[in-house]
Amino acid sequence: MSARLGPSDRRFAVARREADVDTGRATGEPESRIRRMAERDVDAVMVIERASFPSPWSAETISNLLKRENACLFTAVDEDDQVLGYAAIWFAGGDGELGSIAVDATKRSAGLGSELLAAVLDEARARAIRSVFLEVREGNWLAQGLYQRRGFEPVGRRRKYYKDPVEDAIVMRRLLAR
Ligand SMILES: CC(C)(COP(=O)(O)OP(=O)(O)OC[C@H]1O[C@@H](n2cnc3c(N)ncnc32)[C@H](O)[C@@H]1OP(=O)(O)O)[C@@H](O)C(=O)NCCC(=O)NCCS
Numbered sequence: 001m002s003a004r005l006g007p008s009d010r011r012f013a014v015a016r017r018e019a020d021v022d023t024g025r026a027t028g029e030p031e032s033r034i035r036r037m038a039e040r041d042v043d044a045v046m047v048i049e050r051a052s053f054p055s056p057w058s059a060e061t062i063s064n065l066l067k068r069e070n071a072c073l074f075t076a077v078d079e080d081d082q083v084l085g086y087a088a089i090w091f092a093g094g095d096g097e098l099g100s101i102a103v104d105a106t107k108r109s110a111g112l113g114s115e116l117l118a119a120v121l122d123e124a125r126a127r128a129i130r131s132v133f134l135e136v137r138e139g140n141w142l143a144q145g146l147y148q149r150r151g152f153e154p155v156g157r158r159r160k161y162y163k164d165p166v167e168d169a170i171v172m173r174r175l176l177a178r
Contacts (some may be wrong), residue, residue, distance in 0.1 A: 032076055049102060072088070074086060094130050095131050153172060153173060
């Protein structure tokens with residue numbers, strides 16, 4: 001893992017409560033923060049991973065990513081440091097690839113996915129990355145909306161990219177300002 005300082009301990013509860021006024025989301029959310037994922041988080045991340053995706057990553061995949069210098073993983077945790085969500089990005093050749101993002105199903109729609117996405121984009125900017133790519137299921141309108149409202153645009157399609165069920169992937173890209 002990179003030793004570079006990033007948005008590893010970004011508290012956002014106050015911002016979320018202020019945002020609640022505009023969004024109409026429920027107020028009184030418990031305090032949460034984004035921090036870098038650690039090996040001790042892998043079991044909790046796997047619970048979210050298995051519940052979120054029909055073809056989940058293995059714990060070994062996540063552990064291996066944690067060891068890679070060119071990868072960066074974040075968790076959203078509550079005030080007791082319980083994992084509520086996570087995101088993984090890796091970097092190669094000046095580009096970033098958002099490998100995964102998921103939030104505990106009982107904690108969604110509270111801004112955590114947006115904050116995790118902001119954390120990976122902050123990390124990409126800190127590494128002077130030009131473009132961040134991702135693949136998303138064609139039918140995953142909720143995630144596509146989140147990405148589009150955060151500056152991602154569709155740039156391609158990978159036919160039958162996913163299984164269980166078989167589905168095309170939409171490739172999206174976010175250009176980052178230099
Ligand atoms: C996609 C995901 C990470 C979003 O996490 P989240 O914590 O719910 O995200 P947020 O609360 O920040 O909401 C993001 C946006 O989706 C909207 N949204 C969230 N839940 C919604 C719902 N049930 N219905 C409609 N819109 C919804 C929010 O209003 C918000 O809109 P905005 O962009 O205008 O702010 C989460 O739904 C998830 O884990 N899904 C399963 C895994 C997955 O599909 N990952 C993406 C793979 S490419």
